[in-house]
Amino acid sequence: MTTESDITPSAADRHHPMLKLALELGPLLIFFFANLRGPWLVERFPALSELGGPLFVATALFMAATVISLIVSKVVLGHLPIMPFVSGIVVVIFGSLSIYLQNETFIKMKPTIVNALFGVALLGGLAFGKSLLGYVFNAAFQLDAEGWRKLTIRWGIFFLFLAVLNEVVWRNFSDDFWIAFKVWGTMPITIIFTLAQMPLIMKHTVTPAGETEN
Template sequence: MTTESDITPSAADKHHPMLKLALELGPLLIFFFANLRGPWLVEKFPVLASLGGPLFVATALFMAATVISLTISKIVLKHLPVMPFVSGVVVLIFGSLSIYLQDETFIKMKPTIINALFGLTLLAGLLFGKSLLGYVFNAAFQLDAEGWRKLTVRWGLFFLFLAVLNEIVWRNFSDDTWVAFKVWGTMPITILFTLAQMPLIMKHTIAPEGEAGQ
């Protein structure tokens, strides 16, 4: 099984940019729609009633959409992006626990677990002198050691911030608010954070060896 960076585009990614976007956003949109229209879905498909309330129905459809998305990605794009793959594994584990135990806590804590895992992994790598972000994104950016260190620290802290933010939202607001935030809040925040890193990336970018002497 081949996994690749989410930032490093393969040849297939370049030929199917909209498909790649749809595969990454599709499961989240299905999750949002299913939670919003849970009673309607149960009315149209009574078998879904056995899953429980709207959030459990949404979780089951989210799991199915995630498996379909990863399968299409493997077949068409020829690889599995690292973050969607890891997220997909956690979705299947925690989603199954949520439905089996009829406990919404597991699926609500999924973003916390994933973001904390990524954040702690990046920061722990620095303790051993490894900028792990550089290993993942090296094909997309060529930065000096200081640039990778700073970028790794920022992304590590940002992932931990998202983990804490998810805990605050799901523990203090309604299910509908949490689902809406998961779909419409987390992504804009991540995009803005990514754009904010461009000055650092530009400052620490080094020219490829073939262009160094030009």
């Protein structure tokens, strides 16, 4: 099994951009829908009641959707993107613990752990002179060393911010609010942050060797 580690997207990534987006967002949307319509799902599939309440049913379906998305990614795109792969491992481990122990804390802390892990990895890598951001995002651009350093610092801090934000939300608000925020809050925040980095990216973009600017 291999994971995507090239900062330049593969041909499959470029040919299937919507599929890649669906594979990343699909499991989250299923998680949101399953929690919202938990009683309806249990009514139609009584076996799901063995899992526990709506959040546990949603967690089980989230786990299944995550595994399926990784399999499809491997078969169609030819690789496992590092970020979804690591996140998927944490989903399966903590989701299983949540259902087995009937303790919602494990699945609620999953975003905290994943975001903190990436934040520490990015900032820690810089301490050793390594910019790991390209390996995490499979970026579609080439930057000079200073650009990667600055962008890595920003994303490292942003991941730590998301980790703290998840802790604040799940510890102080309802389950429904937390799940809705995961889908409709975290994603827009991430998109806005990503767009805000475009000036830095444009400033430090370099032309890959062997290519010429038009």
